[in-house]
Amino acid sequence: EVQMVESGGGLVQPGGSLRLSCAASGFTVSSNYMSWVRQAPGKGLEWVSVIYSGGSTNYADSVKGRFTISRDNSKNTLYLQMNSLRAEDTAVYYCARATSGYSYELYYYYYYMDVWGKGTTVTVSS
């Protein structure tokens, strides 16, 4: 069965750090695009970051320079290192596998999140 389980969320003070983990089973993390998406309380979905199968990464402007996405192929696990946390980073964080393709029309890779974890809650507060 294809599934992902997030962990590592919790309460942290502003300016602090957390590392989220997403353990995958039933598929290989390194062969797929993998993404983090978050949802602040009562708000919509916000894409956070993606790591492409080749290893390159991309980030939302709101987290660029503070968050780092990575993966451990030997553990088949995705990570999100979050530094310099702010109150506005408070959210449920979901990891998601992305199915992808390339558009020769638009000259970019597109992706859709086809498998999601249940999420882990991060609360940034003093």
Added chain:
Amino acid sequence: EIVLTQSPATLSLSPGERATLSCRASQSVSSYLAWYQQKPGQAPRLLIYDASNRATGIPARFSGSGSGTDFTLTISSLEPEDFAVYYCQQRGTFGPGTKVDIK
């Protein structure tokens, strides 16, 4: 950066009615658009990808259409379990969502 707008923000309908949700992109995304359903306390679920292809296990009452900048998600006859929030997505951008609630 592409911006996605969704309308209406809320759609109040009764079970058995047809729901039509709209997503508009600020520039052409060809057919590279997805739709997700999210129920309270649950993770989102992929419904439609490439604008019109149903994901695995998605009932036939869900259909997607459109290309370029204008897209539509249609639920042909609402079932009780379809009352939820629906988001469109293109790469690193999600729309703000449409809530379908019971009238």
